Amino acid sequence: MNSNIRLKTEKTLKTEREDVRDWVLEPFNKNHLFSKPIEKKIQPFLNDQQTQKKLIPSSFRDISSWYLRLAEDKSLNYTTYPTEELSLSGLYKFWYYETAHAIMESDDPAGYRFSMRDFTTVSTMLSFGWMNHADRLAETMLDRWDAQEDGNGSISWESLPQYLPWLSVKLYKAWRGSDEVFDFEPKDEQLEGFHPLLKALFDPSASVFGEALIEAANFHVMGIGTDDYDPVRDEEYWLFPVEILAACRIREQRGLDIPYVEHPLFDATPLGRYHHPFPVPRDDILEKVLPLYAKVTGKLDLKV
Secondary structure, eight states: OOHHHHHHHHHHHHHHHHHHHHHOOOOOHHIIIIHHHHIIIHHHHHHHHHGOOOOGHEEEEEEEHHHHHHHHHHHHHSSSOOOOHHHHHHHHHHHHHHHHHHHHHHSTTTTTOOOOGGGGHHHHHHHTOOOOHHHHHHHHHHHHHHHHHTTTOSSSSTOOOOOOHHHHHHHHHHHTTTOOOTTOOOGGGGGGGGGGHHHEEEEHHHHHHHHHHHHHHHHHHTTTSTTHHHHBGGGGGOOOOOHHHHHHHHHHTTTTOOOOOOOOHHHGGGHHHOOOOOOOOOOOOHHHHHHHHHHSSOOOOOOO
């Protein structure tokens, strides 16, 4: 194993352990992302079904961020797989997009927009094994791209490469058997170290796919950073390689073997390893808010 890969993984892990622990322990963050959205936005809406209606999506996004940080802390600092926290984060993130879409479909879109980078969340749904949620979310994303003034994708590869989102698009297309080419879509080989993952996705040889996993993991680790041109610049994905886990899920859906491979990225935290699908959780807040939101917007489909 390349020593640079190992060193960068260890450095990232050390930094993330400290940053996430400090973040979770700071009371302001819980109040801002969890307590405040419930008290200031969700509760008034439950009272009259109108107050803060336009802010319900952003409150769901905030709550999702809170649960994700708890999941990261549990994985990084307690080395256990955070099924409950991760699934709640994913569920709230999913309904953020769906409720925001409902608002965008109304006469008052409230400034909500989806960017190209949001498509990586489809890979997150796939990594969970939530295939229906992945399907629904992809449809929502693609619908918004077509509706938005600058079209689907909106950013050319040459202007600013978007590795994880475009890989997620290509993985989704492979899963659904689609040969559609979207505006601004890069060629497979432009994804560089992720390209072998696409090529080997449905290869009958588990060893060939295993080699592609290692190449993708190498590219992922060396692409971690905060600059615009870093392939993996969203911190939540640094040690949670949803694009690689999504590829494994899609391959499994095809009935193909997934090899066990060792790599610092996969071994850094429990979030790096492939897991069996976990159930979609139930949540009291969502069970109260979503039916009312569907009723007052007339745009929200609760069947997923």
